[in-house]
Amino acid sequence: MKAWSIEKPGSREVLKQIDVDKPEPQTGELLIKVKAAGINRTDTLTRQNAALKKPYPILGVEVSGVVDSNQSTDSKLNAGTRVCGLVNHGGYGEYVVMRADRAMILPDELSFKEGAAIPEVFLTAYQTIYWLGELKNEEKILIHAAGSGVGTAAIQLAKQLSQATIFATAGKPEKQEMARKLGASVTINYKEESFDERINDVTKGTGVDVILDFVGASYWPMNLASCAADARWVLIGMLGGSEVERVSLSELMRKRIALKGTLLTPRSDEYKASLSREFMQIAMPLFKEKKLQPIIHTVLPFEKLPEAHRIMENDENIGKIIIKMNQ
Amino acid sequence: MKAWSIEKPGSREVLKQIDVDKPEPQTGELLIKVKAAGINRTDTLTRQNAALKKPYPILGVEVSGVVDSNQSTDSKLNAGTRVCGLVNHGGYGEYVVMRADRAMILPDELSFKEGAAIPEVFLTAYQTIYWLGELKNEEKILIHAAGSGVGTAAIQLAKQLSQATIFATAGKPEKQEMARKLGASVTINYKEESFDERINDVTKGTGVDVILDFVGASYWPMNLASCAADARWVLIGMLGGSEVERVSLSELMRKRIALKGTLLTPRSDEYKASLSREFMQIAMPLFKEKKLQPIIHTVLPFEKLPEAHRIMENDENIGKIIIKMNQ
Structure with a gap:
């Protein structure tokens, strides 16, 4: 599959498209076919982190997509379910593994672009x-x-x-x-x-x-x-x-x-799971009613990821920058 | 009744014994015949507070004693009940008014000296x-x-x-x-x-x-x-x-x-009431079992109040300084 990683830690020029095997979900996890991914400041910070060692990760911490394989016991998340949520890394790829207890079911009223603009x-x-x-x-x-x-x-x-x-x-x-x-x-x-x-x-x-x-x-x-x-x-x-x-x-x-x-990214898996569950119950219904709306600045194709990082680093956006997969 | 107030704001020398009418409890309040009162840093700070205007208050924020008159609807606090608790001021007097929702019943196993050493x-x-x-x-x-x-x-x-x-x-x-x-x-x-x-x-x-x-x-x-x-x-x-x-x-x-x-003294009446109730339920039983004990440095007679302030201001005490009423 295609994914974005880095050549070495540094500025936007180090971003590098790679071709790798699909990740394999373990017990309690989902394999997601990614439809859209959100860009976050934590991604640009990770990209620049001089302490990173090889093999460099696939960047990206939030996605929307369709469950491809469900290795959890939660039958509401079986293959074909539309979901969005946080991942620890790997969001900028055609497939990503997500803990099932962190997946939020994406209501039909919301597009994948919108779904990728919600979690983080x-x-x-x-x-x-x-x-x-x-x-x-x-x-x-x-x-x-x-x-x-x-x-x-x-x-x-x-x-x-x-x-x-x-x-x-x-x-x-x-x-x-x-x-x-x-x-x-x-x-x-x-x-x-x-x-x-x-x-x-x-x-x-x-x-x-x-x-x-x-x-x-x-x-x-x-x-x-x-x-x-x-x-x-x-x-x-x-x-x-x-x-x-x-x-x-x-x-x-x-x-x-x-x-x-506080910081969200370094929180424990349990914390993120519990936060995602509460949010899905209390706030997700308001997206269906259009009382809440993801604010999207721009949507770019997967290949334009460096441009997405440029916009974020130049602070040009009001709301989210999203990259869209062609699949 | 006898009580301790101040001549004017200042050092220990301004402490002054006065003779005043008993306070009158309003609806929801108790009149307490004071048996012992605790000394607190807030008392010495109030004594020195140059912003205080006449009439100067009777100092003291915690007492133990016996209910003399119950103007609340709580029948567990009728006249004769041994209690301890926080008061907003007036603790250094023979009688003091206390909000009933802040009174904690003093178990028989504890003396009045011990009771006055608990609340604050x-x-x-x-x-x-x-x-x-x-x-x-x-x-x-x-x-x-x-x-x-x-x-x-x-x-x-x-x-x-x-x-x-x-x-x-x-x-x-x-x-x-x-x-x-x-x-x-x-x-x-x-x-x-x-x-x-x-x-x-x-x-x-x-x-x-x-x-x-x-x-x-x-x-x-x-x-x-x-x-x-x-x-x-x-x-x-x-x-x-x-x-x-x-x-x-x-x-x-x-x-x-x-x-x-945080500071306890300026908290609202509701806050102190709710804190006193929870403490009475959860911690008071452990005093009966001697698992918790009030730590008392010294007990002085009512007349020796200036000496009590001196000990506190010189930081000589480990645990509480208590003044005891002769009644």
């Missing part, structure tokens, strides 16, 4: 908002990077599942527009105004209950100032650097803030 | 270990300030309720000895060795699941180095300062640490 961003958003952020009905949430994949998923989930009041930051007017369309109450262009001052104004000084923070160091003082008492501040990215110069613990204590660092 | 430290320890730290059976916990009131309570709870492996730090051999007696597996004199290196040795580099941190800034790098993946790090004091220089968010994310700031 929606599961990450769901995990951070609910498992870590513990967002309750009608609470206030601040979502940074509102135009990103996780940002657009988070706005929709917070709106549809919790009727939250959503503050969203983005650096471009079209991203603000998208955030409003998806359910944000207040959108803030961080290049033009201080988001903490705006939040302070709108909430009359009470602040937000949950923050999804992809930015880290450069937003630290403003995020701290935006927190309500008992706020949950979830740290899922460091686009603005990782070293904070001065941290005041007394503010964290006074406001009783819970600051939670 | 054991509820704080319980809240931080279980509600915030989410300690699970047989996990590893690091407890700093092992000789303090909350420290001695925390060691006992973690041992008796969760069979935890307990690492305890203290600056004096007699405090280490006490920590071992109460259930600590490893005690570390922080003046003689780096606790993070010792923890790293003993856990073979895996670290601890929960940290109770009373120290803050000066322990930051060592606490961070002591955290296991998915650790809960509960910040409940700043004895070592509140300003941390250079915080690495990438470590918090990589280890998926939850850092939670």
